[in-house]
Amino acid sequence: MPKMKTSKTAAKRFRKTGTGKLKRQQANRQHLFEKKSSERTRRLDGIVDVHPGDAKKIKRLLAER
Secondary structure (H helix, E strand, O other): OOOOOOOHHHHHHEEEOOOOOEEEEOOOOOOOHHHOOHHHHHHOOOEEEOOHHHHHHHHHHHOOO
16 A cells, blocks of 8 residues: 655644644734734734644644655
């Protein structure tokens, strides 16, 4: 059976930490800031953990490199 390929779309969106946890960027931080409050944009700033329920699927997409 051939090796599993990494999903390039997932590789661009998720990062694996040294301990094996997955990190992701918050959504809604790319454009159209005029109608979003400063409070909202600050809350959406930064990198957060992936929800544990999604982690297993994402790890499979990232296929151990």
